[in-house]
Structures are given as structure tokens and as C-alpha cells.
Amino acid sequence: MPDDARGRGSFDPMELWKPWIEATGQIFLAAAKAGAEPIAQSGEWLKLLDEARSRMLRDQASLADPWTALREWYEATTAIWSKAAEDILSNTAFVEATSRLFNNAMSQQMAQRRSAEQQAAALQLASRSDVARVAGLVVALEEKVERIEEALASAQEHVNTGTSPGTEHNLDERLERLERKLDALLASAEPRASTPPERPASRTHLAAVQPPSEPSAPARRRSRVKSRGHPSGTAS
Amino acid sequence: MSQGDSTPTSAFQALEAGMRMLAEGARAETGQTPKEVIWSRNKARLYHYLPVVTQQLPVPILLVYALINRPYILDLMPGNSFVEYLVGEGFQVYLLDWGIPGDEDAALSFDHYVLDYLPAAVRNVLRHAHAEELTLFGYCMGGTMAAMYAALFPDKPLKNLVLLTTPIAFPPDQLGLLGLWTRAEYFDPERVIAAYGNAPAALIDHAMRMLKPVTNYVGTYVTMWDRLRQDRPMDTWLAMNTWVTDGIPMAAATFRQWIRDFYQRNLLAEGELRLRGQRVRLTNISCPVLIIAGKRDHICPMPQTEATMTLIGSQDRTFLALDAGHVGLLTGSDARSQMWPNVRNWLLPRST
Numbered sequence: 001m002p003d004d005a006r007g008r009g010s011f012d013p014m015e016l017w018k019p020w021i022e023a024t025g026q027i028f029l030a031a032a033k034a035g036a037e038p039i040a041q042s043g044e045w046l047k048l049l050d051e052a053r054s055r056m057l058r059d060q061a062s063l064a065d066p067w068t069a070l071r072e073w074y075e076a077t078t079a080i081w082s083k084a085a086e087d088i089l090s091n092t093a094f095v096e097a098t099s100r101l102f103n104n105a106m107s108q109q110m111a112q113r114r115s116a117e118q119q120a121a122a123l124q125l126a127s128r129s130d131v132a133r134v135a136g137l138v139v140a141l142e143e144k145v146e147r148i149e150e151a152l153a154s155a156q157e158h159v160n161t162g163t164s165p166g167t168e169h170n171l172d173e174r175l176e177r178l179e180r181k182l183d184a185l186l187a188s189a190e191p192r193a194s195t196p197p198e199r200p201a202s203r204t205h206l207a208a209v210q211p212p213s214e215p216s217a218p219a220r221r222r223s224r225v226k227s228r229g230h231p232s233g234t235a236s
Numbered sequence: 237m238s239q240g241d242s243t244p245t246s247a248f249q250a251l252e253a254g255m256r257m258l259a260e261g262a263r264a265e266t267g268q269t270p271k272e273v274i275w276s277r278n279k280a281r282l283y284h285y286l287p288v289v290t291q292q293l294p295v296p297i298l299l300v301y302a303l304i305n306r307p308y309i310l311d312l313m314p315g316n317s318f319v320e321y322l323v324g325e326g327f328q329v330y331l332l333d334w335g336i337p338g339d340e341d342a343a344l345s346f347d348h349y350v351l352d353y354l355p356a357a358v359r360n361v362l363r364h365a366h367a368e369e370l371t372l373f374g375y376c377m378g379g380t381m382a383a384m385y386a387a388l389f390p391d392k393p394l395k396n397l398v399l400l401t402t403p404i405a406f407p408p409d410q411l412g413l414l415g416l417w418t419r420a421e422y423f424d425p426e427r428v429i430a431a432y433g434n435a436p437a438a439l440i441d442h443a444m445r446m447l448k449p450v451t452n453y454v455g456t457y458v459t460m461w462d463r464l465r466q467d468r469p470m471d472t473w474l475a476m477n478t479w480v481t482d483g484i485p486m487a488a489a490t491f492r493q494w495i496r497d498f499y500q501r502n503l504l505a506e507g508e509l510r511l512r513g514q515r516v517r518l519t520n521i522s523c524p525v526l527i528i529a530g531k532r533d534h535i536c537p538m539p540q541t542e543a544t545m546t547l548i549g550s551q552d553r554t555f556l557a558l559d560a561g562h563v564g565l566l567t568g569s570d571a572r573s574q575m576w577p578n579v580r581n582w583l584l585p586r587s588t
Contacts, residue, residue, distance in 0.1 A: 067247075067465060074458050082450040089413055089446065099422040109431035132339035139278050139340055146277055150356075153363065 250464040257460065262477035267308035269320045271331075275360040279335025282357050284364060285311075285319055289326045295395055295587035296328035296365040298357060302377035303349075303490060304440055306482050307333050310375065312567050313475045321576050327587065328365050332357045337487040342433050345489035347511045350384045358385075362393055369395035371583060375566065376401055376536065377494070383518065383544070384504070384511065390520045396586050397550075398526045398579060401562050403536045404518070405505035405543035406498050412537050413447050418499040425495040435491040437483035447534055456480075476567070505547060518544075524552035526582045528565065528575060535562040554582060 088094050120127035275282040299319070301307035310331065311319035322329045332353070337344060361370055370393055374382030379402025386397050408415060417423060428435055445452035456477070463470055486494070503509035509516045525548055529541040538557065545555050558565055558574050565575050 067461070071458065071462060074454070078450055078455065082448070085449045086413075089449070090416060092416075095416060095422055103424075103427055106427040106431040110427075113431060128339060132342075135338055135340035142278065150359075157363075 247465070250461070250467075254461055254464050257474075258457075261481060262474045264313065264471060264474035264478045266313060266475050266478055267311045268314050269311045269317055269323060274330075274364050275357065277353060277356060278341065279337060280353055280357075281333045281335060282360055283331045283333060285323050285329040285331070287328070288323055292326050292328050293584070293587040294367060295369050295371055296330055296361055296367050297322060297371045297373050297583070297587075298361050299329065299331040300354070300372060300374045300378035300382050301332070301334070302375065303334055303486050304377060304444075304483065306479060306484065307331060307378075309479050309563065309566060312479065313471065316472065316475070316567055316572075318566055318571070318576060321572075322580070325580050325584075327583070328367075330357075330361045330364075336484045337434055339433050342429075342488040344487040346381065346384065346493050349490070350381050350388065350511055351514075354381065354385045355389070358393065367393075369393045371396040371398065371587065373398040373579075374400065374402055376562070377403070380404060380498075380504070383521065383548075384509075384516050386521045386523065386525075387516045387518050388511070388514060388520070390522050394523050396524050396526070396583065397521065398528070398583070399541070399544060400528045400575075401530055401533055401536045401541060401565060402527070402544070403498070403540040404547060405540050406502040407505075407539055407543070408502070410537060410539040411499070412534060414443070414535070415499065417443070418495055420500045423495065425492045429488045429492060434485040434488050437485050440486060441481075441483040444535065472568075476563075505543060518547040519549040521548040521550055523550060524586055525550045526554045526556065526579070528556045528558065528578070530560045530562055530565045531557055532560060533562040533565070 117127045117129060120130075270286040271283040272286065273281050274284045299307070299310055301310060311317045314320065319329055319331065334349070334353075358370060358372075362368065372382040372386065372394060374380070374397075379399040382397060383399060383402065383404060386394055406415070408419075411418075425435075428439065432439075460470075460473060460477075462468075463473060497503045497509055501508075504516060504518070507515065507517055507519075525544075527541055527544050529536075529538050531538065542555065542557075545553060556578055558570075558578075560570055560574070565571060
């Protein structure tokens with residue numbers, strides 16, 4: 001930056017400082033009116049004021065460039081402005097007042113919305129809610145199509161894996177019933193022992209007396225499951 | 237424009253560029269990682285990000301974002317994209333974009349999102365990835381929905397759950413400014429619904445900005461002018477500003493639930509939240525869970541995420557607190573060196 005630019009069009013930082021102090025004082029006063037504790041805050045605020053002033057005056061050469069001056073001013077004061085904003089926004093009296101304002105604004109908006117609907121109806125024009133109703137019908141139709149797509153995809157998956165929903169569970173049950181019947185048949189076909197068993201033959205008991213070459217019921221079931229994927233497969 | 241050059245021509249160019257940005261609004265190309273739509277329902281789209289490595293991990297990740305703002309914050313721009321990073325690390329990545337609700341969607345609530353949309357998205361992810369299990373990754377309110385899903389469907393196919401800056405608990409005295417403003421005596425969501433139907437994007441946007449008004453309304457533009465004056469790259473600023481100003485409305489029924497059941501009554505953490513009559517018990521969550529919180533997060537303060545550790549039933553649970561804010565956790569140079577590798581390192585052994 002040329003040397004002669006420092007004095008040309010420059011401003012006195014103290015002149016810039018005065019309105020800032022006034023604005024800060026007003027914030028301080030508003031905080032006090034809102035019920036904050038000004039005495040507790042004043043010490044901290046004065047410290048921040050002093051720090052901001054020192055920062056601004058540290059490099060007076062940069063203040064000749066308006067943008068740099070503004071940026072320095074922002075850097076110096078952002079902390080105190082942020083704190084002031086946070087103090088106000090977290091003050092319950094402020095929130096209560098804002099809440100009332102907000103509710104009034106919502107009431108007005110509600111009236112406006114109702115009025116717009118009525119005007120559209122009077123002019124025989126489609127209103128926002130009419131368009132939404134039609135869009136809702138389209139969405140419902142789309143969901144029906146998606147349900148069909150999902151059912152098709154699910155059916156395709158089961159075809160690919162050779163099962164259908166619930167088939168596996170049903171097959172197992174039916175196989176168990178068949179095996180019980182077969183076991184009962186085998187038991188009745190076998191020669192009777194000298195001392196009849198005191199309790200009905202259990203599958204465990206039958207499994208113990210089966211000839212070794214005969215596969216056990218679980219083994220028979222496993223072999224049937226393995227051959228399930230082959231239409232012409234048979235139990236080994 | 238060269239750095240520090242204060243000649244009238246360069247200053248004027250910076251001024252011109254800045255004024256154009258203010259007048260036209262920030263515009264940037266975002267969400268650039270190649271993707272395809274594999275499923276859609278109503279406004280929601282399920283994206284699959286195209287792989288860049290041949291060997292991929294078998295457990296896919298389904299990213300679930302919030303119902304506030306657009307989800308491309310997860311894929312902000314090349315070189316600053318969490319999605320791009322995960323894809324590069326060999327994960328199969330999917331993202332559920334909820335879309336922009338219209339007036340016809342006013343009745344959509346968490347019941348629909350958690351009990352209808354999420355399960356359908358999960359089914360389609362598994363079908364597309366030919367997988368039996370998946371990782372749910374929820375960000376912000378998306379994490380809240382992911383946690384509710386995990387509580388209601390704790391078994392397979394859910395393998396892992398990652399919750400990033402996710403509000404689960406809403407203790408009245410630890411919610412910050414949002415908690416104060418949404419108190420029942422100050423805020424009735426029914427008034428907004430009666431006035432607007434769906435909660436307007438502008439209302440939600442301004443509420444978020446007023447949490448730090450000086451930074452959001454002034455500081456952002458001070459940074460913009462500063463970068464223009466110093467001839468520094470503007471793409472990150474533009475991408476972030478595009479996202480910040482790209483808010484979406486929230487369906488009326490969801491807005492009512494979010495304010496009443498979560499902020500005002502804290503039903504989820506109390507175990508009293510019901511979706512279609514089903515009680516959502518976070519203790520049912522049994523899969524491995526990674527919870528990430530930001531120490532400087534003023535939108536979802538740490539107590540809201542920290543409480544998750546004591547509410548879930550998982551044995552394998554990890555809490556990670558990083559020195560970042562709500563969005564800074566996910567994007568930027570700090571995110572690249574902290575959050576991203578932490579997520580990868582946690583997920584890798586749990587995705588085989």
C-alpha cells in the first residue's frame with residue numbers, strides 16, 4: 001500500500017467507536033429491562049470492550065483500507081455481538097414475547113390460507129388443497145403398483161431358490177408326519193419281542209433297533225432336502 | 237485477482253463476483269459421486285453408488301439422512317465427500333433420499349418413515365447387493381429414525397448401526413436454545429400446521445440460523461468477501477452455502493411428532509414412544525453400535541447423543557466425541573482426518 005494512502009480518506013477510529021458504544025449501551029439496557037443481571041455482566045462486557053479497542057488500534061495502517069477496517073471491526077466485535085444475541089435469545093421474557101408475536105403471525109397466515117382457498121373456489125379455480133388431493137391419489141396409485149412389483153420380486157426370488165413362502169415349513173411338518181407313520185408301520189411289521197415294551201415305542205427306541213444299513217429318519221430327511229432342488233431327484 | 241492486490245480493477249472484480257453471488261444465490265455442483273436409482277417410492281429415492289474398486293466388502297451400508305435439508309451433504313463435492321470416501325474404501329454404499337414432501341404428504345409421520353419406507357429400502361438394498369445383512373448409518377434425525385428401526389427390528393438383517401450426531405434423548409435442561417424455544421408453553425406445532433400445512437423450509441432454516449445469528453447471518457458473508465478479496469478458492473464455500481440454503485419442508489405429521497413427542501416429551505428416551513401402537517424400546521437394540529458426537533455441536537448437544545450409550549442394549553457399543561460441530565464432523569479437512577477413518581476402522585472388521 002503506498003505511503004500516501006494512509007492519510008488519504010482515512011477516518012478516526014474513535015469516530016467509528018462512538019456509535020458502537022451507543023449501540024452496545026442500548027443492548028445492555030435492553031438486557032437489564034428483560035431481567036438479566038446488568039451488574040454481573042458489566043464487568044465482562046467492559047473487558048471485551050477494551051480487548052476490542054486494543055485489537056482495532058493495533059495496526060492503524062490497515063484501517064485506511066475500508067474493507068480491511070470493516071473486517072477488523074467484525075473480528076474485534078463478533079464475540080461481543082454473539083454473546084449479546086445469545087443472552088437476548090435465551091432470555092425467557094424475550095422468548096415469551098416472541099412466542100406471542102409468532103402466534104399472531106401464524107393466525108394471520110391461517111386466515112390468509114383460508115381466504116385463498118375460498119377465493120379459488122369462488123373463481124372456480126383449483127386451489128392448493130385440490131392439487132394436493134389429486135397428487136395424493138397419484139401417490140396411492142403408485143403405492144399399489146409398488147406392492148405388485150414387490151410381490152412379483154418376492155415371487156421371483158422364491159422361484160429362483162426353489163421355494164415359496166411357507167413351503168419350507170410345511171414340507172418339514174409333512175415329512176415328520178410321514179416319518180412317524182413309517183416308523184409306526186415298521187414297528188408293527190417287526191417280530192414281537194418276548195417282553196413287550198412297557199411304553200409305546202419311541203423314535204429313539206426304534207432308531208436303536210433299526211438295522212445298521214437302514215438310514216435313520218434324520219438322515220432320510222437330510223437326503224430328501226438335498227434332492228429338493230432337482231425335480232427328478234429321489235431320496236438316496 | 238491476486239492475493240492482497242488492492243488495485244481498483246481486482247477489487248472491482250471481487251465486488252462484482254460477490255454481488256452476483258448475493259443476487260443469484262450460491263450455486264455449486266454437489267452430489268457428484270456417480271450413482272443410480274434402484275428404488276423409489278413417492279418422493280423417496282434409494283441410490284446405489286457405483287463401485288470404484290473390484291473387491292467390495294459384503295456388508296453394504298445404507299445411509300439415512302434427516303428430514304431437514306438435502307442429503308447431498310454426505311456427498312458434498314469431489315475430494316470432500318464422505319460417500320466418495322466410503323466407496324473408495326470398498327464399501328457398497330446406498331443412500332436413502334427422502335425427497336421433498338408436498339402438501340399431499342402432510343400425513344406422513346415417523347410411523348410411515350420407520351415402519352414402511354425404511355424396511356422397504358432395507359429389502360431393496362439387500363436384494364440389490366445380494367447380501368443378507370447391512371449396516372445402517374444415520375446422520376442427525378436420520379440416526380434417530382435408524383435407531384427406532386433398530387429397536388423395532390433388532391435381528392437380522394441389521395448387522396451394525398452407526399449414529400452420527402444423532403439426537404436420541406431430549407433432556408429439557410440440556411437442549412440449548414432449541415429446547416427453550418420449543419417448550420410447550422412457548423411453541424405449539426399445531427399453529428404452524430394450521431397456517432402452512434407442512435412446516436415451511438424457511439421456518440426451519442431460520443430457526444437453525446438463529447442458534448448462532450451473528451455467525452450465520454454476518455460471518456458467512458464476511459468469509460465470502462474475504463475469500464474473494466484474497467482470490468482464494470470459492471468452491472467449498474459455494475457448495476456449503478448451496479446446501480445451507482437448500483432446505484426442504486417437513487411433513488406436518490412428522491413436524492408435530494418431532495416437536496411434541498421428542499422435544500417436548502422426550503418419549504423415545506423414556507421408552508414411551510409408540511409407532512403404530514408398537515412401543516419403541518431402545519433396549520432392544522443388540523447389534524454393534526458406533527455413536528459419534530461433536531463437542532462443538534450446538535444443534536445436537538452432546539448430552540443428546542451421549543445418553544444413547546445407556547439406553548441401548550448392545551454389548552458392542554462405542555462412543556466417540558470429536559472436536560467439531562454438527563456439520564464440521566462430516567465435511568472438511570478435520571472430518572477427513574478424524575471422523576471418516578474412525579468410521580472405516582470401526583466398520584471394517586464388522587463388515588466381513
